Amino acid sequence: MYNLHTHSLLSDGVLLPSEVAVRYAALGYKAIAITDHADYSNIETIIKGILEFSRHWPKDSKVKVLSGIELTHLPLEQFKPLAKFARQKGIKVIVAHGETLVEPVIKGTNRAALAADIDILAHPGLISDSEVKLAKAKNIFLEITTRTGHCDTNPHVVEQALKFGANLSINTDSHIPEDIIPPEQVINIAQRAGLNSEEIKRIFERTARFLDRRTI
Ligand SMILES: [Zn+2]
Ligand SMILES: [Zn+2]
Numbered sequence: 001m002y003n004l005h006t007h008s009l010l011s012d013g014v015l016l017p018s019e020v021a022v023r024y025a026a027l028g029y030k031a032i033a034i035t036d037h038a039d040y041s042n043i044e045t046i047i048k049g050i051l052e053f054s055r056h057w058p059k060d061s062k063v064k065v066l067s068g069i070e071l072t073h074l075p076l077e078q079f080k081p082l083a084k085f086a087r088q089k090g091i092k093v094i095v096a097h098g099e100t101l102v103e104p105v106i107k108g109t110n111r112a113a114l115a116a117d118i119d120i121l122a123h124p125g126l127i128s129d130s131e132v133k134l135a136k137a138k139n140i141f142l143e144i145t146t147r148t149g150h151c152d153t154n155p156h157v158v159e160q161a162l163k164f165g166a167n168l169s170i171n172t173d174s175h176i177p178e179d180i181i182p183p184e185q186v187i188n189i190a191q192r193a194g195l196n197s198e199e200i201k202r203i204f205e206r207t208a209r210f211l212d213r214r215t216i
Contacts, residue, residue: 001183002207004033004093005070005122005143005171010046011036013175017053017065023180025063031211033093035068043069043082047089054092066214068093070122073105076112083116092214095143098124102149114140119210120169123150124157132160141169141210146181146189154193168195168203 007013008020015023017034024032034053036046046069054067069086071079071094083094096113099105100123110124114134120141124131127142135142142161144154150173161168170190174180190200 001029001186002031002204002211003029003171003174003186004066004068004120004141004169004207005035005095005145005173006032006180007036007070007173007175008034010034010049011038011042011070015177017050018057020174020180021057021061021063021065023177025061027180027182029063029183031064031066031215033066033068033095035070035093035095037072037097038069038082038086039072039074040078040082043085047086047091051090064211064215066092066211068095070095070097071113071116071118072097073103074109074112076106076108079109079112079116079118083118087117093120094118095120095122098122098143099127100150101125101153114138120171122171122173123147123153125153126156127153127160129160129164132164132166136164136166139167141167141207144168144170144190144193144195145173146171146186147173147179151189151193154189158194162194162199167206169207170200170203 008017050067122143
């Protein structure tokens with residue numbers, strides 16, 4: 001079981017990266033990415049912190065921790081340069097904060113993020129056909145989320161991804177201890193979004209292959 005979208009107090013989460021890791025390990029997760037919110041104001045600080053943390057996290061720990069970032073509420077032209085910057089610095093998982101319906105995300109964010117070098121488009125809201133095709137062509141994961149509000153459009157995202165063959169990633173987007181939920185609950189939410197057990201299994205197998213590529 002993996003989770004590629006979590007927050008720590010490097011942005012608006014309440015836990016230290018180490019407590020985030022320890023709590024996921026206790027629930028049996030094998031790998032997580034810590035992906036704090038970034039824009040031009042804080043990206044260098046976050047990257048420095050999370051790289052330092054992940055480098056020192058014991059290699060034999062029950063849970064692997066990948067360095068990540070979530071490019072959030074950016075003016076559209078900033079997705080490409082900031083994704084490139086994060087990649088060059090060695091960040092393993094680049095998430096973009098997509099067009100959820102519960103926040104005033106700038107229109108066009110899904111497309112601008114998909115045009116950049118990102119790994120996951122988080123909570124993409126009512127993502128369009130052409131955006132899903134772009135995600136598929138660029139091998140970018142579309143996210144199914146357990147997060148309240150963002151999760152309202154899960155059924156739409158599942159339907160679109162299955163229709164066009166785009167890859168999905170199932171994540172918690174956790175900010176506080178209560179968001180760090182057991183794998184069974186995550187699977188339950190994925191099933192309610194319209195995925196069957198076989199599809200969920202395949203999603204996690206694909207996630208495992210992505211993690212292998214990122215941790216070499
Ligand atoms: Zn987000
Ligand atoms: Zn997030």
